[in-house]
Amino acid sequence: MGDDTTPMGESSVPNSNSDGNVTTETGESSIEALARRIQESLTVEKRHKFWETQPVGQFKDVGDGNLPEGPIEQPTPLSEVKQEPYTLPEAYEWVTCDMDTKEMCDEVYKLLANNYVEDDENMFRFNYSKDFLQWALRPPGYYKSWHIGVRVKASRKLVAFITGVPARIRVRGDVITMAEVNFLCVHKKLRSKRLAPVMIKEVTRRVHLENIWHAAYTAGVVIPTPIATCQYWHRSLNPKKLIDVGFSRLGPRMTMSRTIKLYKLPDSPVTPGFRKMELRDVPAVTRLVRGYLSQFVVAPDFDDNDVEHWLLPKENVVDGYVVESPVTHEITDFCSFYTLPSTILGNPNYSTLKAAYSYYNVATKTSLIQLMNDALIVAKKKDYDVFNALDIMENESFLKELKFGPGDGKLHYYLYNYRLRNPLKTSELGLVVSAIIVVARLQSHLLPAAAKGLR
Numbered sequence: 096m097g098d099d100t101t102p103m104g105e106s107s108v109p110n111s112n113s114d115g116n117v118t119t120e121t122g123e124s125s126i127e128a129l130a131r132r133i134q135e136s137l138t139v140e141k142r143h144k145f146w147e148t149q150p151v152g153q154f155k156d157v158g159d160g161n162l163p164e165g166p167i168e169q170p171t172p173l174s175e176v177k178q179e180p181y182t183l184p185e186a187y188e189w190v191t192c193d194m195d196t197k198e199m200c201d202e203v204y205k206l207l208a209n210n211y212v213e214d215d216e217n218m219f220r221f222n223y224s225k226d227f228l229q230w231a232l233r234p235p236g237y238y239k240s241w242h243i244g245v246r247v248k249a250s251r252k253l254v255a256f257i258t259g260v261p262a263r264i265r266v267r268g269d270v271i272t273m274a275e276v277n278f279l280c281v282h283k284k285l286r287s288k289r290l291a292p293v294m295i296k297e298v299t300r301r302v303h304l305e306n307i308w309h310a311a312y313t314a315g316v317v318i319p320t321p322i323a324t325c326q327y328w329h330r331s332l333n334p335k336k337l338i339d340v341g342f343s344r345l346g347p348r349m350t351m352s353r354t355i356k357l358y359k360l361p362d363s364p365v366t367p368g369f370r371k372m373e374l375r376d377v378p379a380v381t382r383l384v385r386g387y388l389s390q391f392v393v394a395p396d397f398d399d400n401d402v403e404h405w406l407l408p409k410e411n412v413v414d415g416y417v418v419e420s421p422v423t424h425e426i427t428d429f430c431s432f433y434t435l436p437s438t439i440l441g442n443p444n445y446s447t448l449k450a451a452y453s454y455y456n457v458a459t460k461t462s463l464i465q466l467m468n469d470a471l472i473v474a475k476k477k478d479y480d481v482f483n484a485l486d487i488m489e490n491e492s493f494l495k496e497l498k499f500g501p502g503d504g505k506l507h508y509y510l511y512n513y514r515l516r517n518p519l520k521t522s523e524l525g526l527v528v529s530a531i532i533v534v535a536r537l538q539s540h541l542l543p544a545a546a547k548g549l550r
């Protein structure tokens with residue numbers, strides 16, 4: 096966890112310079128900073144025995160402007176793709192997880208609830224709901240064969256999991272069918288036995304069998320080689336609980352009552368025409384989102400079916416709101432967030448942290464700041480404790496203004512079998528994976544500039 100006495104300006108939080116380039120406090124561009132971090136980690140870190148064998152950008156090639164952008168390996172004929180699954184140790188077997196059945200959903204839910212991502216200090220663990228898992232794993236055109244588990248033969252216990260879902264992702268001008276790979280999990284008792292590389296190779300094989308040769312994924316760990324590294328920001332909605340459970344700390348010279356006052360929000364959204372998205376809004380939202388995402392270097396290529404699946408509200412999974420002009424009835428703005436609670440480990444008073452994660456947001460008539468303030472207002476009304484956002488897309492334009500504070504978590508984005516010449520600035524990324532991979536906590540609860548206004 097970060098040091099709560101660190102003033103915000105002294106962290107390595109990126110700023111924008113006058114050209115709109117993201118720079119750190121030392122004046123480095125984010126690309127230079129990433130290249131430097133990778134070089135540093137190379138000198139002190141181990142090699143990556145598995146990742147060095149894969150068609151991904153390699154650390155040694157960072158900054159080599161001579162390598163071409165695009166696919167690293169060409170597709171092989173389907174007849175040459177390995178037909179049988181990879182071999183597992185004798186005691187284990189593969190299972191294709193049918194997420195339509197309640198029994199399978201329960202098993203996957205339990206494996207993840209007990210073994211999935213935790214924060215560095217093991218205080219919180221993601222607790223994806225079963226509804227969320229079904230949503231994340233069954234988008235249009237999904238393949239059951241890409242939902243892969245490993246069981247112990249003797250006990251039938253599910254001990255590992257990895258998934259892919261199909262996604263059309265645009266990289267600059269090219270729309271590429273990819274797998275979005277997620278939910279890689281190995282039971283705590285089976286860690287460090289090199290099971291993860293086998294899981295990754297098996298999902299790769301099954302993706303290849305569908306004639307798909309690229310993938311996108313995110314992780315909290317650095318492996319060869321991120322296309323971008325983002326930071327989480329957190330907006331307290333229920334500061335007292337966040338402090339009580341150790342998600343954040345009371346800032347220096349702040350009292351609880353001043354902190355509560357600092358984060359107070361109006362009772363209802365302020366933008367006229369702000370309402371929940373409905374099925375009839377899908378074409379308008381698709382138009383808005385497609386138009387907005389076209390400015391980013393890497394972004395999903397959503398059609399109406401994707402928007403209906405990913406953005407139409409589903410209770411306790413995903414929320415979407417539109418602004419409908421009271422005069423013309425045109426849909427002018429859209430915002431969304433998804434619901435991903437975390438289990439609070441070992442706290443006698445609270446068991447769950449209810450977190451909203453900013454998803455896709457498009458402001459054309461109102462400002463992005465006002466739109467996101469309305470998103471915060473509805474999230475608070477629905478009893479979320481915290482609203483999280485990455486510093487991707489145009490999010491930096493509202494984070495500080497709306498009293499988000501930087502978190503201690505970094506999220507790295509990756510492409511499989513696709514090379515980019517240089518790492519991207521976070522503002523060039525237009526992709527939010529539906530399940531974020533880092534449990535991050537607020538570095539400091541106090542926003543010195545904002546708090547000053549209260550004095």
Ligand SMILES: CCCCCCCCCCCCCC(=O)SCCNC(=O)CCNC(=O)[C@H](O)C(C)(C)COP(=O)(O)OP(=O)(O)OC[C@H]1O[C@@H](n2cnc3c(N)ncnc32)[C@H](O)[C@@H]1OP(=O)(O)O
Nearest residue numbers: 143144145146277278279280281286287288289290291310
């Ligand atoms: C064309 C289609 C392609 C499809 C595939 C695209 C690629 C998809 C890639 C997957 C995207 C997943 C996206 C998500 O879901 S990210 C979420 C990951 N899950 C968790 O963090 C949950 C808690 N942790 C665990 O369950 C385990 O620690 C995991 C399973 C993560 C590793 O298990 P374990 O700790 O027992 O390790 P090992 O001894 O078996 O294996 C060690 C090797 O595994 C490499 N490793 C460790 N963590 C990750 C990671 N998050 N992404 C990629 N590689 C990872 C590691 O660098 C090392 O390789 P190398 O450094 O020696 O080379």
